[in-house]
Amino acid sequence: MSPKITGELLRQLRQAMKNCKYFSEPIQAYIVPSGDAHQSEYIAPCDCRREFICGFNGSAGTAIVTEQHAALWTDGRYFLQASQQMDNNWTLMKMGLKETPSQEDWLISILPENSKVGVDPWIIAADQWKNMSKALTSAGHSLVAVQDNLIDVVWMDRPERPSTQLRTLGLEYTGMSWQDKITALRTKMTERKVTWFVATALDEIAWLFNLRGADIEYNPVFFAYAIVGMNTIRLFVDLKRLSDPALRDHLQLDSPSKPELSIHTYPYESVYTELQAICAAHSPKDKVWICDKASCALTQVIPKAHRTPIPYTPLCLAKAVKNESEIQGMKMAHIKDAVALCELFAWLEKEIPKGTVTEMSAADKAEELRSQQKEFVGLSFPTISSVGPNGAIIHYRPLPETNRTLSMNEVYLIDSGAQYVDGTTDVTRTVHFGTPSAFEKECFTYVLKGHIAVSAAIFPNGTKGHLLDSFARAALWESGLDYLHGTGHGVGCFLNVHEGPCGISYKTFADEPLEAGMIVSDEPGYYEDGSFGIRIENVVLVVPAQPKYNYRNRGSLTFEPLTLVPIQVKMMNTEMLTQKEREWVNEYHRKCREVIGAELERQGRKEALEWLMRETQPVV
């Protein structure tokens, strides 16, 4: 990985920062956030502005350019990657370390008095704008909305915004018609005396209308906005996409069943003016719900007195609690995914001794095997296929210049997943094809203990996921070890592999309580820089638990693993496991045999079945 050369680009950007074509007065700093106008985590090529300017292409990070400096903030997953992708015009700001200043503090420490800091109001979230603006103002500076994006000004060959074909999803997958979803949303709006709801998150819009697209790689979403009133539904989308008769029928565009369920379609770009018109026609009592993570530009259209910003929208919450059809779909998707992975590992075992398998070819093989499964759509994120020291780069993605050969001597970590029409998967396994060192086994076993501690935890209804995070770390902490990322994230159903509002992380507090039907990942890890990486990740379903007592009738919850892929026993120091942990491993492997074994049998994949049986021998 060689760094992007950014000297000339920065010169042009700094020139634009002084060019009065774009604002009344020059700006002294320009902020380039990571996201798009929908605050998506994964973004389309046309929106990769932060990558364009600094070279770093991880999923999270903010660049700030001043007249003298250029700095990038990112989190522990990306410290190594960012330092490799950026040239020395850039300073890497390692978030989460005590000595790293916040963006606000850094700006305040270096800006001349009364500075203006610019940002594109469409790609900064309203809550971030508010915090940044407040901090800058209190130090005598100001945050200004620059309507023309200054990166676009210097980006000569910027790609077009994609407009892929839309796919409709039937009741057998969604379990609920979009009409019923609209009605449920309106019930919530009535309860909270809200008359308008503005949907800006792409996965929420896809979920609401039971539609999927392919505008953003790995995320089956499409560029759109929606505004839902008590009697009206407005969908903002490239109108060319709505010509397919089956799609028009699905949305009842030509013959709505009821007037209040009739969808009015508008061009994608007109959301701003339409929302303005709605607000202008407002009754003085109308309240508008908009997520506080929506763009500053759209949020500020709504007069402050009418605006009800919420940390999570009702769609986000409804989407997180999967219904029976969605749970069944997710289970099916995970069975197919496990079949592909068992095949992969059986193949690797055979091929690695030949010395011909690389990180990239292993990732390709995984994709090929997944693509043989029914209703495969694509990957759910770029496969992390990493050998030895590359495994310590938490969100590594193999490239020709970093591509290592898999061997009998190094730990191999593969974190991968796919989109199937019935569900989304995300699984990490760490394996050794020769003989792991005692230290590798020791670390693997701490991580396994953490994985089990979360997976087997019983906790009261109403518990927020962040309260479970330390369970995943206790064994590592006891030996002075840790990992610098959260333990789990929400997972969508044939939707984004990362979704809110639940998760398991020490970093959040405002997460919503876990409830039965939610689906999250459980993925503690350990990373020894320059040497190896370990992560054990299952996707798990929140299910009711029946412990001995039921304090105050609150009820209890626990997790059921949806991922059913053997965890390599060779990597475990089984003497370090408690009796209960050994039982958990054996029961998990028994279930892998039962469920995945049957499917391998059905699909006639004999070698993979043999591998599965070998890898799921009980530990004693």
Add this chain to the structure above:
Amino acid sequence: MSPKITGELLRQLRQAMKNCKYFSEPIQAYIVPSGDAHQSEYIAPCDCRREFICGFNGSAGTAIVTEQHAALWTDGRYFLQASQQMDNNWTLMKMGLKETPSQEDWLISILPENSKVGVDPWIIAADQWKNMSKALTSAGHSLVAVQDNLIDVVWMDRPERPSTQLRTLGLEYTGMSWQDKITALRTKMTERKVTWFVATALDEIAWLFNLRGADIEYNPVFFAYAIVGMNTIRLFVDLKRLSDPALRDHLQLDSPSKPELSIHTYPYESVYTELQAICAAHSPKDKVWICDKASCALTQVIPKAHRTPIPYTPLCLAKAVKNESEIQGMKMAHIKDAVALCELFAWLEKEIPKGTVTEMSAADKAEELRSQQKEFVGLSFPTISSVGPNGAIIHYRPLPETNRTLSMNEVYLIDSGAQYVDGTTDVTRTVHFGTPSAFEKECFTYVLKGHIAVSAAIFPNGTKGHLLDSFARAALWESGLDYLHGTGHGVGCFLNVHEGPCGISYKTFADEPLEAGMIVSDEPGYYEDGSFGIRIENVVLVVPAQPKYNYRNRGSLTFEPLTLVPIQVKMMNTEMLTQKEREWVNEYHRKCREVIGAELERQGRKEALEWLMRETQPVV
């Protein structure tokens, strides 16, 4: 406990709410917060306005009176107590339960349109004012500052504000002169480019000047404010208190060593006008630090552009990390306290069979025994001495009408502590003088497992206490049990028994990371309503730990118990303990023998020593 009759008082208060003597327009609701003008948790009798109006005298709770309704919000510790102390004019709002509305939501749901909600701006914290005002405004109402306190208007025999004698503390106790504390504060101010600091919390002012008072029962503080500039120190306090020559000498009032360390004294009430004068004379760049928990009245004196509200002041942080002298003092205080408790338990064992010991007499005996120890000042909070079902009332305080007799048949819980000149203690033990039931032992053992899990936890430097809270609950959760309070709070050194900014609770997120020298309590519990209560509480010191590895050189921490009082083995189901837990118990008891045994010997307290030796036999 019979409820307070409040019909007539509420009638008078509602009349005052309509009386235009106090405001330009009548108010439709009046909020009565719990605290005083310093947001103290424990308050002087003249400040017990919420208790006066509703009868509930717990340490936390907010009353709101509207034209039709009267409601009190309090947390899980006080549900039973509040329901017993309030008559049926009042609705109890159980905070933390899903169905309980927030104060804002409740007000919005019942108020007529365009209502005015009044509150005394001196006793509502600035951050609470802000949140409440925002919520009310967004619903079309408004929050108004009522200068005359309406409770005082109807409170005929309201006591005077106390003004007790001040005590100076020498370096042997404080480890740092007040001059050095001022200098350290100014260094922090310079670092953050702040020119003024307003101290409003009574314990911070007491700590800063190495003074103690007795204005508030249990808390050795005195009513005062302080404003520290880069060259000036202003202390606002009843000037009559400053006549003692030793005190004048301690504060160098008559011959300051340096001009910038000269203390200017002002009457307590003049803080408002002095702060106004300072702000009027402001340079445009001056920044003022004030805690966001300071009163709304004082905060709003500072122009918004100059105000830098902080969740915790630098004094709060500095005070939390105890220096060597303070740690030594705390250790000594805990040894003396343990001596008194060993005596108490030995005495109880002898006296209970006679049937003459009650909750109140046991509490009195504990106080008497503590008062025999050197440098005893008073209790650090009202003793919770509770038998059987009373133990389930989390912050129970025995009263003549509830006073139960200690017996061989019920669980006894005593949570008590004292102020010594060298330190503050807080300890809870749960014991049975006959034969506990299997269920009582089972629950006790879950609580013990939680206590040990926190106490023995090893965690990285920089970890916030709230991340350890679930460790205390895991064993209870596994059986479907829980407790509705936090696990630990910061403890002052001859100061408030509850102090910030650290603690161990699922309820906070903005707590400061734990660091070596901080002192917190570790007190999980279990409460079976109508039957018994269990809590095991030690005060523990954060100390460096040396685990096998040291990931990223962050260093690790753990806890060292300062409380050294045996935990009753009879209450344990030792078969439920792991080998490691048994070892923890035995090591803890060994240390009790070693340290407290020696002191009992020295003090010639033979019966208590025999009791200690009996109670600290190793478990196998």
